[in-house]
Amino acid sequence: MISTELVDASRLQFAIVALYHFLFVPLTLGMTFMLVIMESTYVITNKPIYKDMVKFWGKLFGINFALGVTTGITMEFQFGTNWAYYSHYVGDIFGAPLAIEGLMAFFLESTFIGLFFFGWDKLSKNKHLMVTILMAVGSNLSALWILVANGWMNNPVGSEFSFITMRMEMVDFWDVVFNPQAQAKFVHTISAGYVTASTFVLGISSWYLLKGRDVEFAKRSFRIAAAFGFASAMSVIVLGDESGYTVGEAQQTKMAAIEAMWETEPAPASFNLIAGINEQEQKNDWSIEIPYVMGIIGTRSLTKQIPGIHEIKEHNREHIINGAKAVTALAALRKDTKNEALKAEFDKYKADLGYGLLLKKYTEDVSQATPEMIQKAVDDTVPHVAPMFWSFRLMVAIGTGLLALFATALYMSVTNKCGNQKWLLRWALLFIPAPWIAAELGWFVAEYGRQPWTIFGVLPTHLSASTLTPGTVYGSIAGFVFFYTGLLIVEMYLMVKFARQGPSSLHTGRYHGEAHAAGGAIPKHAPADKA
Amino acid sequence: MLDYETLKVIWWLFVGVLLLGFAIMDGHDMGVGTLLPFVGKTDDERRVVLNTVGAHWEGNQVWFILGGGAIFAAWPLVYATAFSGFYWAMLAVLWALFFRPVGFDYRSKIANPTWRNSWDWGLFIGGAVPPLIFGVAFGNLLQGVPFHFDDELRSYYTGTFWQLLNPFALLAGVVSTAMITAHGANYLMIRTEGDVYRRSRTAAIIFGVLALAAFAAAGVWVMNGISGYVITSGNIPGDLPNPLDKTVMVQAGAWMHNYSVYGWAKLIPLTAFVGGALAIVFALINKPTMAFIGSSLSMLGIIGTAGISMFPFVMPSSTDPRSSLTVWDSVSSHMTLELMFFATLIFLPLIIVYTSWAYKVMSGKVTLDFIKNNDHSAY
Numbered sequence: 001m002i003s004t005e006l007v008d009a010s011r012l013q014f015a016i017v018a019l020y021h022f023l024f025v026p027l028t029l030g031m032t033f034m035l036v037i038m039e040s041t042y043v044i045t046n047k048p049i050y051k052d053m054v055k056f057w058g059k060l061f062g063i064n065f066a067l068g069v070t071t072g073i074t075m076e077f078q079f080g081t082n083w084a085y086y087s088h089y090v091g092d093i094f095g096a097p098l099a100i101e102g103l104m105a106f107f108l109e110s111t112f113i114g115l116f117f118f119g120w121d122k123l124s125k126n127k128h129l130m131v132t133i134l135m136a137v138g139s140n141l142s143a144l145w146i147l148v149a150n151g152w153m154n155n156p157v158g159s160e161f162s163f164i165t166m167r168m169e170m171v172d173f174w175d176v177v178f179n180p181q182a183q184a185k186f187v188h189t190i191s192a193g194y195v196t197a198s199t200f201v202l203g204i205s206s207w208y209l210l211k212g213r214d215v216e217f218a219k220r221s222f223r224i225a226a227a228f229g230f231a232s233a234m235s236v237i238v239l240g241d242e243s244g245y246t247v248g249e250a251q252q253t254k255m256a257a258i259e260a261m262w263e264t265e266p267a268p269a270s271f272n273l274i275a276g277i278n279e280q281e282q283k284n285d286w287s288i289e290i291p292y293v294m295g296i297i298g299t300r301s302l303t304k305q306i307p308g309i310h311e312i313k314e315h316n317r318e319h320i321i322n323g324a325k326a327v328t329a330l331a332a333l334r335k336d337t338k339n340e341a342l343k344a345e346f347d348k349y350k351a352d353l354g355y356g357l358l359l360k361k362y363t364e365d366v367s368q369a370t371p372e373m374i375q376k377a378v379d380d381t382v383p384h385v386a387p388m389f390w391s392f393r394l395m396v397a398i399g400t401g402l403l404a405l406f407a408t409a410l411y412m413s414v415t416n417k418c419g420n421q422k423w424l425l426r427w428a429l430l431f432i433p434a435p436w437i438a439a440e441l442g443w444f445v446a447e448y449g450r451q452p453w454t455i456f457g458v459l460p461t462h463l464s465a466s467t468l469t470p471g472t473v474y475g476s477i478a479g480f481v482f483f484y485t486g487l488l489i490v491e492m493y494l495m496v497k498f499a500r501q502g503p504s505s506l507h508t509g510r511y512h513g514e515a516h517a518a519g520g521a522i523p524k525h526a527p528a529d530k531a
Numbered sequence: 532m533l534d535y536e537t538l539k540v541i542w543w544l545f546v547g548v549l550l551l552g553f554a555i556m557d558g559h560d561m562g563v564g565t566l567l568p569f570v571g572k573t574d575d576e577r578r579v580v581l582n583t584v585g586a587h588w589e590g591n592q593v594w595f596i597l598g599g600g601a602i603f604a605a606w607p608l609v610y611a612t613a614f615s616g617f618y619w620a621m622l623a624v625l626w627a628l629f630f631r632p633v634g635f636d637y638r639s640k641i642a643n644p645t646w647r648n649s650w651d652w653g654l655f656i657g658g659a660v661p662p663l664i665f666g667v668a669f670g671n672l673l674q675g676v677p678f679h680f681d682d683e684l685r686s687y688y689t690g691t692f693w694q695l696l697n698p699f700a701l702l703a704g705v706v707s708t709a710m711i712t713a714h715g716a717n718y719l720m721i722r723t724e725g726d727v728y729r730r731s732r733t734a735a736i737i738f739g740v741l742a743l744a745a746f747a748a749a750g751v752w753v754m755n756g757i758s759g760y761v762i763t764s765g766n767i768p769g770d771l772p773n774p775l776d777k778t779v780m781v782q783a784g785a786w787m788h789n790y791s792v793y794g795w796a797k798l799i800p801l802t803a804f805v806g807g808a809l810a811i812v813f814a815l816i817n818k819p820t821m822a823f824i825g826s827s828l829s830m831l832g833i834i835g836t837a838g839i840s841m842f843p844f845v846m847p848s849s850t851d852p853r854s855s856l857t858v859w860d861s862v863s864s865h866m867t868l869e870l871m872f873f874a875t876l877i878f879l880p881l882i883i884v885y886t887s888w889a890y891k892v893m894s895g896k897v898t899l900d901f902i903k904n905n906d907h908s909a910y
Contacts, residue, residue: 055908066636069589070629076599077625080614085685087614091607092863096871099604102597103878111590111882111889118586118909122892162864164771166684167607169864334682466615467687476622483629490633494640507907 562715
């Protein structure tokens with residue numbers, strides 16, 4: 001049996017490297033498109049200030065991208081090194097979108113990013129813009145394929161278990177690609193990335209405006225960020241994960257946990273705005289509810305019911321009892337693969353095989369599982385409610401705050417008042433970290449909410465790990481923490497350094513502080529460049 | 532459309548193509564990284580060296596990432612068993628690779644000599660360590676790896692990290708590092724002039740000779756001192772993949788078997804020697820592009836030799852030979868192989884077209900003047 005300690009260590013490592021990788025991904029997704037907007041403006045208007053914008057924001061984008069790539073390679077390695085049984089069990093389906101991502105998207109992005117940075121003098125304006133567009137398309141297509149793979153983990157469609165090869169196999173690729181879960185995640189994630197990049201540009205531009213330097217440059221950047229950010233924040237909220245809500249059992253479990261819905265309510269259910277969650281007694285001690293709202297969000301109707309946690313668990317109990325029979329039948333069938341009777345027995349319970357495997361956390365021979373073990377497995381099927389409930393609410397609160405910021409910024413920008421509204425500029429500056437916090441919370445809700453499964457209903461997390469010793473995994477965690485901490489310090493240092501220098505880091509001679517370098521006097525209103 | 536057996540062979544070839552793509556494309560960047568502290572004496576010279584690969588290394592690195600993804604998709608059991616079995620070796624590769632994106636991008640952003648010098652050694656590690664470890668890994672594959680599967684096909688690696696560093700594997704590591712470094716040196720000759728060019732030429736010759744000598748020594752060692760593996764029953768090519776459904780024997784000289792059955796296979800190791808020799812000769816007479824083609828051919832020969840010697844084995848097991856992974860039983864389902872086959876058929880040519888375009892756009896020598904004039908935009 002795989003020890004719980006090993007599985008927990010492997011999960012900790014995965015969480016660290018995935019959350020870390022996700023610090024860099026959203027900015028990349030959004031910045032590439034903002035660079036396209038800025039460069040298109042340059043090509044149309046022919047004003048050099050827009051070219052400087054592409055180059056300057058591109059510089060910050062490059063610093064971020066370097067760590068995105070560094071930490072992205074870890075993600076690919078991680079499945080094989082630490083989740084070997086998972087890789088064997090689902091590689092037939094999960095590996096395909098990853099490989100297609102490399103072929104179709106990552107190659108495109110990575111080839112053209114080189115030309116984006118170094119091709120300015122070698123390419124015509126239009127060709128360079130095309131390069132920038134291809135880079136943006138590549139990065140966003142990458143997200144599509146990764147989320148196709150991830151969506152399948154939450155809603156494993158288009159696949160079937162084979163008892164000969166002991167793994168899940170693909171039966172319909174298009175089902176996997178057009179998995180509603182994957183599509184919902186894709187639009188939600190990329191729009192969140194656009195919001196991240198917009199907030200980044202808006203916040204830094206606001207800082208220049210607060211300092212009263214490089215005003216033309218900052219105002220134009222502010223305007224683009226405000227417009228793009230407003231549209232993106234709308235789509236994050238409107239598209240959201242909502243379209244995925246009604247699909248699949250994974251989402252029902254997740255939704256019940258997110259909403260702390262212990263009991264199935266008569267439709268339409270009310271929405272728990274906040275609640276005092278009592279995990280011990282599996283109820284809410286108190287709650288502030290809004291009638292009807294949950295039913296409408298969750299089912300888009302006033303008549304359909306949403307199952308509560310208790311009902312989901314009772315339902316899962318049947319799955320687990322049937323699943324235990326599937327596990328037993330499979331073991332017999334593996335020893336005598338041509339036996340039709342054994343095959344018929346297995347086929348009868350096959351759909352619940354994954355639920356039967358949940359018992360393996362407690363006993364090697366699941367046919368001997370005691371009622372206590374079954375109860376434990378049943379309790380496992382719903383993640384802890386409080387962390388889900390509060391993470392989700394915090395994420396939504398931040399998202400709403402961002403929408404308000406962008407709506408205000410857009411209004412002020414359109415009415416040409418953005419340069420002197422200090423409160424707005426400070427708000428934008430303070431909100432720079434907000435989308436990152438929201439994105440990490442979103443990752444947590446999606447992935448912690450999938451527990452105890454790596455593949456929902458198919459493969460439990462505790463069976464997915466490699467056969468390593470916990471010490472080995474702790475050792476590698478120490479290595480990752482060491483490298484990642486060092487890299488993050490270096491990256492933050494460079495980000496801050498170049499953000500402070502602003503467009504003068506391009507050394508065009510047109511920006512703040514450069515007159516001095518060229519032998520001229522420092523304008524009185526401009527503070528000395530500290531960087 | 533295509534039958535399962537054919538697809539399995541096609542994917543063996545594809546994995547070979549990806550490995551070769553990785554060796555030729557990312558390999559020359561890694562060779563450049565390895566040589567960076569040595570062929571560039573001044574900061575400006577080192578910046579010349581960095582900027583020869585500045586616009587391309589990122590795209591080239593995808594050969595590596597795609598190789599990993601393709602093995603995951605096409606040979607999931609190999610991916611799972613090798614990555615978890617070679618745990619610390621894989622992490623060493625990964626951590627060495629960390630130095631590349633940040634090294635390239637961050638190095639010249641600050642003008643402090645200590646900062647720059649540290650990243651230069653980081654790029655050296657990122658260039659030299661991965662080929663060394665891949666060579667060592669191949670050396671271990673040829674000898675068999677201590678792993679087995681249980682009934683549920685969960686893999687267990689029973690060796691240690693230090694066992695991987697045996698003499699034959701280290702020799703294979705030398706072959707791999709030397710061939711990559713020579714290849715990088717040939718590339719540097721194409722893109723540089725003056726002192727950097729001269730030092731690269733010396734490196735191309737030294738490492739070219741070393742690679743061929745080590746390859747020849749490894750060949751003699753395999754012929755005389757390393758036992759191969761033979762399938763004695765089961766393992767029918769068209770069957771559903773189940774590695775436990777066969778018997779395998781360890782047999783002296785078995786890795787030479789394919790060369791006696793298929794006479795043409797001898798051309799592959801021959802290509803390694805001819806390509807390598809041509810690379811050295813062309814470097815000597817200052818024809819760097821031809822030398823680069825020569826070292827590419829040589830890598831085709833070296834990687835191909837490892838593949839053909841072992842065929843149909845991919846990852847033999849020394850402790851439980853029947854658990855050995857072969858081209859027939861470590862693969863994905865028929866549908867996935869076929870799907871990925873068509874995806875590759877569509878996208879690989881496209882990748883080659885736009886990569887060639889990118890190289891064409893950025894072609895020409897990187898000079899010291901260029902570095903001085905682009906102090907704030909070049910690497």
